[in-house]
Amino acid sequence: MNVAQTTPSIRPVIEFTDVRKNLAGRQILDSLTFDVRQGETFVIIGYSGTGKSVTLRHLVGLMQPDAGSIRVDGEEITTMTPNELEVMRRKFGVLFQSGALIAWLNLFDNVELPLVEHSRVSKKRRAEIVREKLELVNLWNDREKFPSEISGGMRKRAGLARAIALDPRIVLYDEPTSGLDPVIANEIGKLINALRDRLKMTQVVVTHDMESAYDIADRIGMFYQGRMIQVGTPDEIRTSAIPEVQHFISGGKRGAVSKRSVTAILSGRPPGMQSLREEPVAAPQAPTPASPAIEGSNP
Amino acid sequence: MALKLPLVSAVKGAGYTLVLLLEALGMIGHWWRRRAAILTQMHVIGTQSVPITSFFMLLVGMVFALQTGIEFARFGQTNLVALVIVSAMVRELGPWMTAFVLIARVGSSMAAEIGTMKVSEEIDALEVMSVNPVSYVIVPRLAGYLIMGPALTILGTVVGIAGGALVARVQLGVTLDDFLRFAERGAEPLDIYWGLLKAFVFSMLAAAVACSNGMRATAGAVGVGRASRNTVVIALTLTVFFNYLLTSFYRMAKSFIAGLS
Numbered sequence: 001m002n003v004a005q006t007t008p009s010i011r012p013v014i015e016f017t018d019v020r021k022n023l024a025g026r027q028i029l030d031s032l033t034f035d036v037r038q039g040e041t042f043v044i045i046g047y048s049g050t051g052k053s054v055t056l057r058h059l060v061g062l063m064q065p066d067a068g069s070i071r072v073d074g075e076e077i078t079t080m081t082p083n084e085l086e087v088m089r090r091k092f093g094v095l096f097q098s099g100a101l102i103a104w105l106n107l108f109d110n111v112e113l114p115l116v117e118h119s120r121v122s123k124k125r126r127a128e129i130v131r132e133k134l135e136l137v138n139l140w141n142d143r144e145k146f147p148s149e150i151s152g153g154m155r156k157r158a159g160l161a162r163a164i165a166l167d168p169r170i171v172l173y174d175e176p177t178s179g180l181d182p183v184i185a186n187e188i189g190k191l192i193n194a195l196r197d198r199l200k201m202t203q204v205v206v207t208h209d210m211e212s213a214y215d216i217a218d219r220i221g222m223f224y225q226g227r228m229i230q231v232g233t234p235d236e237i238r239t240s241a242i243p244e245v246q247h248f249i250s251g252g253k254r255g256a257v258s259k260r261s262v263t264a265i266l267s268g269r270p271p272g273m274q275s276l277r278e279e280p281v282a283a284p285q286a287p288t289p290a291s292p293a294i295e296g297s298n299p
Numbered sequence: 300m301a302l303k304l305p306l307v308s309a310v311k312g313a314g315y316t317l318v319l320l321l322e323a324l325g326m327i328g329h330w331w332r333r334r335a336a337i338l339t340q341m342h343v344i345g346t347q348s349v350p351i352t353s354f355f356m357l358l359v360g361m362v363f364a365l366q367t368g369i370e371f372a373r374f375g376q377t378n379l380v381a382l383v384i385v386s387a388m389v390r391e392l393g394p395w396m397t398a399f400v401l402i403a404r405v406g407s408s409m410a411a412e413i414g415t416m417k418v419s420e421e422i423d424a425l426e427v428m429s430v431n432p433v434s435y436v437i438v439p440r441l442a443g444y445l446i447m448g449p450a451l452t453i454l455g456t457v458v459g460i461a462g463g464a465l466v467a468r469v470q471l472g473v474t475l476d477d478f479l480r481f482a483e484r485g486a487e488p489l490d491i492y493w494g495l496l497k498a499f500v501f502s503m504l505a506a507a508v509a510c511s512n513g514m515r516a517t518a519g520a521v522g523v524g525r526a527s528r529n530t531v532v533i534a535l536t537l538t539v540f541f542n543y544l545l546t547s548f549y550r551m552a553k554s555f556i557a558g559l560s
Binding site: 057060062086089090092094096097098100101102103113114117118159162 | 415416419420421423424425426427428429430435
C-alpha cells in the first residue's frame with residue numbers, strides 16, 4: 001500500500017475507514033480506506049462495475065455501509081438521522097452519470113430547482129444565480145431547452161450547473177466524461193479544474209478515463225477489489241510498480257492482475273475478496289507479456 | 300427457497316407500497332406548496348382522460364342497456380332498464396370501469412415515468428439535493444389522482460347513464476320521461492356517496508401501486524417496462540378485489556341498518 005503522505009496541516013474533508021459493503025452476495029467494498037483533503041481533486045479510477053459509484057453513493061448517504069466509518073468534516077455520517085443527513089448533503093453537489101436532469105423542467109428550471117427548494121432568496125436573486133451557473137457551463141443561451149432536446153455533453157454540463165447551484169464545498173462526479181467525444185470531455189475537465197482553482201471546491205471524481213484523470217487529479221486512487229490499492233499523484237500512478245495499476249492504466253497492455261480476477265473481469269464479474277498478489281500470472285518485468293497469460297487463464 | 304422468493308418479494312413490495320402511500324398521505328401539508336405540480340397532474344390524469352373515459356363509459360352504458368333491455372322486453376318491462384342502469388352505474392360500473400380506464404391510461408404511464416426517473420438517477424439526484432422525492436414526485440401525482448379519479452367517475456357514470464338512456468330511447472322505445480322516472484328509483488343519495496368512496500379508494504390504490512412500482516424500478520428499460528406492466532396487473536387485481544369487499548360490506552351494513560329500523 002503506497003498511500004501518499006498525509007500532511008498534518010491539510011485537514012481531510014472526507015475519510016473512509018474500513019468501509020465494507022456486501023451487495024447480493026458480492027463484497028463490493030472491502031476495507032475501503034482513503035481520505036480526501038480540503039481543496040483537492042481526488043480521482044478514483046478502477047474497472048467498470050466494480051463499486052466506484054457505490055463508493056460515491058455511500059458518501060452522500062444514498063447507501064449505508066455494512067461496517068466501517070465515513071466521516072465528512074470529521075462528522076460520522078453512517079449514523080446520521082434523515083434530518084442530519086439532509087443538512088450534511090447541503091455540503092455536496094453531485095453530478096450524476098447522465099446528468100439526472102428532471103425531464104419536465106427546462107434547463108433554467110432544473111438549475112433553479114435546488115434554489116427554489118432550499119434557499120430563501122428572492123426570485124430575482126435566484127435568476128441571477130441560475131444565470132451565473134449556466135454561463136459558467138456555457139449553456140445560458142440554451143436555458144429554455146428541455147433535457148430531451150440537448151446532447152449528452154450538454155446534459156452533463158447542465159447537471160454540473162445544478163450541482164453547484166447552492167455553492168457546495170464538495171462536488172462529486174460520477175463518470176463525468178463517459179460517452180463524450182474527446183473535445184467535450186476535455187471541456188468538462190477544464191470546468192472541473194476551474195471549480196477547484198477559482199471556487200476552491202473539494203472534488204471527488206469517479207472515472208475510468210485515464211486521460212482526463214491525469215488532467216484533473218491532484219491525487220488518484222486506484223480502486224480494485226473493494227479497496228484502494230494505491231493512492232498517489234498522477235506521476236506516481238503513471239510510474240506505479242503495482243501490476244494491477246499498470247494493467248489498468250495501460251489498458252491491459254502492461255502489468256497483470258491475478259488469475260482469478262482476470263477471469264472475473266473477462267467474465268464481467270467484479271473480483272471478489274481474494275488477496276491481491278495471489279497467483280500472479282505475470283510480473284511487470286516478466287518476459288511473458290500479459291495478454292497470453294490472460295488468454296491462458298480464461299477457460 | 301425458489302418457491303418462497305416470489306412470495307417474499309410480493310410481501311416486501313406490498314409493505315413498501317403501504318409505507319409510501321402513508322408517507323405521501325401524511326404530506327397533505329405539502330399540497331399547497333406543490334399546487335402548480337398538482338394542477339399539472341390533474342390536467343394529465345383528469346382533463347386528458349375525459350375523451351377516452353366518456354367514450355368508454357358511453358358504450359358500456361349502451362351495451363348494458365341493450366342486453367338488459369332484451370331480457371326485460373320479454374316480460375314487457377323495458378322501463379326497468381332505467382332502474383338497472385342507474386343502480387349498476389352508480390354503485391358498480393361507474394366506479395370500477397372508470398378505475399380500469401384510468402389504470403390503463405394513467406397508472407401505467409405514471410409507473411413508467413417514475414421508473415424512468417429512478418433508473419436515470421433523477422430520484423437519487425433529488426435526494427442528494429435534499430429535495431424529498433416523495434414530496435416532489437409522489438405527492439402531486441397522488442393528489443391529482445385522488446381529485447380526478449372521483450371526478451372522472453362522476454363524469455363516467457353520468458355519460459354511462461346517458462348512453463343507456465340513448466339506447467333505451469332509440470332501440471327499446473323507452474321515452475325519456477319514463478326513463479327518468481324509473482331512474483330516480485335506481486339510486487339513493489347513500490348509493491352515490493358510496494360510489495364516490497369506491498372511486499376514491501380505487502384511485503388511491505392505483506396511484507400507490509403505480510408510484511411504488513416506479514420507485515422500485517431497476518435495470519434500465521426492461522425494469523421500466525416491468526414496473527408499468529406490474530402496475531396494471533396489480534392495480535386491476537386490487538381494484539376488483541376491493542370492489543367485492545366494499546360491495547359486500549355495503550350490503551351487510553345496509554341490511555343491518557334496515558334490521559334496526
